[in-house]
Amino acid sequence: MRAATPADVPDIAALYVAREGGEVGEASLGVTSDLNRMAAVADRWVCVAHVDGRFAGYGRAKLRPGSPGVPEGWFLLGVVVEPGARRRGVARALTEARFAWLVARGVTEVRSFVSAQNRASLALHHATGFEEVRRGDVVPGVTFTGGVGVLLRRSLP
Ligand SMILES: CC(C)(COP(=O)(O)OP(=O)(O)OC[C@H]1O[C@@H](n2cnc3c(N)ncnc32)[C@H](O)[C@@H]1OP(=O)(O)O)[C@@H](O)C(=O)NCCC(=O)NCCS
Structure with missing residues (x-):
């Protein structure tokens, strides 16, 4: 688990x-x-995971400006794990690496949004301490597969 570098661009x-x-x-x-x-600018962070020396996935964190109903702040966005590397804790590790990076910068809360249909992602969020804020058309300008989004939030220590 480490910060992404230009050498990781093709894999990501x-x-x-x-x-x-x-x-x-x-x-x-x-x-x-x-x-x-x-x-x-450090308004985002991308990390990558390797398992047995092979690229296994990436995750991003990004500072988003505020929009109606959603305050400005840090969001976890776009964690994706290679299909052959799933259910081995890679996404959990990518999520914890992003928490650690944010905590080291004094960030005290983080948000995320996912499609309500994405059960794996929702389960991952709950497994890593997120709580649902609301469901529906949760982020202006963002459309969700199936039409229903879920906004989640987690406090950081
Ligand atoms: C969602 C995704 C990132 C999970 O990656 P992963 O490395 O397999 O997840 P982990 O092994 O770290 O799982 C951590 C926890 O999340 C939950 N979880 C992960 N995948 C799950 C699944 N398919 N079904 C149910 N729960 C799941 C479980 O609670 C799991 O803990 P457990 O294995 O001890 O039960 C992966 O399935 C993926 O890349 N999906 C496509 C992209 C995507 O939807 N990304 C999220 C939205 S941007």
Whole structure:
């Protein structure tokens, strides 16, 4: 578990495209932009996991501006684990690594949002201490698979 570096861009982009679709080249530009902002502004953080020396997944944290009903603050976004590496604690470890990074910066709460249909993600959030804030059209401008989102929040020590 470690912070992502430019050498991780191909792995992250390939996994992103496998889940979201689109083109690897475009995804690589997005990941590179994230890593540049991570280094220059520190308004986001990307970490990667390896299992037995092989890339196993990534997770992001990002400072989002406020929007109606959702205060400005840090969000966990986009944890994705390689299908062959799932149910081995990788996402939990990526989540705890992001908690640790945020705590080291004095952040005291973190939010997240997921589709209500994503049972694995919801279970992961509950397993890592998140509590539901509300369901529905929870984040302006964000649409969810199935139409219903879940906004979650967790206090950090
Ligand atoms: C959701 C996802 C990130 C979980 O990754 P993972 O590495 O398999 O998760 P972990 O092994 O760390 O699981 C931690 C806990 O989360 C819960 N969990 C994870 N996957 C689950 C599943 N498929 N069904 C039910 N609970 C699940 C469990 O409580 C689990 O603890 P346990 O294994 O002790 O029961 C993975 O399935 C994935 O990449 N899915 C596609 C992308 C996605 O939906 N990302 C989240 C929204 S952006």
